[in-house]
Amino acid sequence: MNTTLWTVDSTGDLSTNYPQITQAAQLLQHNETVAFPTETVYGLGANAKSTDAVAKIYEAKGRPSDNPLIVHIADTEQLKEFAKIDSAQAETLMEQFWPGPLTLVLPCKEGVLSTRVTAGLDTVAVRMPDHPVALELIKRAGVPVAAPSANISGKPSPTKAEHVVHDLNGRIAGIVDGGPTGVGVESTVVSCTGGIPVILRPGGVTKEQLEQAVGPVMIDQGITDEKKAPISPGMKYTHYAPEAPLAIVKGSSEDIQRLIEQYQKDGMKVGVLTTEERAGAYQADAVRICGTRDRLETVAAGLYDALRSFDGEDLGFIFAESFPEEGVGRAIMNRLLKAAGHRVIEA
Template sequence: MRTKYWIVDKNVDKLENFPQLQEAADLLRKNEVVAFPTETVYGLGGNAQSDEAVEKIFAAKGRPSDNPLIVHIAKKEQLTDFVDHIPQTANILMEHFWPGPLTIILTYKEGTLSQKTTAGLMTVGIRMPDHPVALNLLEQTGLPIAAPSANRSGKPSPTMAQHVKEDLDGRIAGIVDGGPTGVGVESTVVDCTTEVPVILRPGGVTKEQLEAVVGEVLLDPALKDQKETPKSPGMKYRHYAPDAPLYLVDGTKEQIQALIEERQQEGLKVGVLTTEENQHFYKADDLYVCGRRSQLETVASSIYAALRSFDRAQVDIIYSEIFPNTGVGNAIMNRLLKAAGHKMIK
């Protein structure tokens, strides 16, 4: 398969003038799959109402089909087409955080979406992305679009179109290049089918932000206990992993440098994930500075690019600093722990 590639300037005023987006929308309506940018990561889109399209998503990613997919929409009014009931809590969250990096789990009308999209569940995760290219593309299709991250299953999520091309060129119909994404980690997933909302996956909207508008919000026990079965899309299997083994280090800079030197003496090429505040301390073979510890949003926006860079550098082992489990740091640590297979050195 030849993968088409369209470059679209997300800063232009009239995106509807771009025939590239019209061509991409036509392919989506024909049940092909197309990658496109959102404010979080690049998504791999397909018609959420079509078994054929959703099967193509799973095939391109090499992803197990027992994982439900998040559905993307351009307008809140679309919800009534396939959602049974919208609780007041969900309405409040939509009012405050849509469009934006928040996925809301709701019960859906049976028969309105492909069962392959929902993995046979009677609930569905829905979000409205805060990206002009994504919203324009979704509006042109007139469809609910299922879209997991546009990478091969298990690999770091793509925050640039080039990342998508590295993973999926020749496996999908097209890639819409709208430039680098902003948030850098996937959307927060909140289950609103329960009396008290539950965060199933931390992401671009923090627990603190959610609680500021709806009160108490719980965390899925699976986020802390590996023995619990996660309920969120994309959380059941090892994800975000670079080729080399990754270890999180809960220790001082001196202890991390000692680990680096030990591995180098064994002849290994060592990569280190650090921040601007600490970058001058480490003597590693490959150093990636992923933003500022004092501004965790900058770390989140570059964490996946960092993990991919270690693949290109062909390091043998990676050590990463850890981050506070507050605010967006919760999402950063969730992704790093998944990428490391929960390997941590204390």
């Protein structure tokens, strides 16, 4: 398959001109797959109403079939077509955080979306992305767009179009290059189908922000306890992993350097994932900076790019610093734990 690459200036007036977006939208209308930027990561989109189109997402990514997809919309009128909004809390969250990095799980109307989008569940995950290219593409396509991250399943999510090209060139119909994404980690997923909202996946909107809006919010125990099955099916799989094995180290930079030296003595090439403040403390074969420790949002934005950059270095092992599990740090640690297969070293 030939993959068309379009480049779009996200800062321009996308409501006029830009035939690239119309071309990409036409592919979606014809049930093809198109990757596009959002404010979190690049998504791989297809017509959420078409089972044939959605099947192409699973095929391109190698994604497990019991892993539901998030449906992206351009306005709330689209939402009313396939979801039931029967929660005041859901309405409040939409008002405060849409467009933005928040996905809501809502009751799904029958017979509108492909059952492969919901993985046979009676609920649907939906969000309105805060990115001009994504919104214009969905608007021009005129259909709700199912879109997981645009990467091979299990690998770090793409935050640049070049990441999508690396993983999916020749496997999908098109890629809209709108430049680097902003938030860097996927959206927060919140179920609004019961009494108290439940975070099924931490992300760009923090628990603290949610609670300021609607009061108490619970966290699915499967997020914090690896022995418990997460409610959100997609969260049970290993994700975001670089080629070399990865472990999170809860300790000082001196502790991590001692581990590096120990592995190097055994003849192993070692990498370390760190921040600007601590990068000078390490004598490793590959040192990658993902952001600054005093601004965790920069770590979130740079995490996946840093993890991808280890590939090709022929490393035997990677050590990653740990981060406070509060605010966006909760999402960062969730992604690192998944990338590490829950390997944690208490130094």
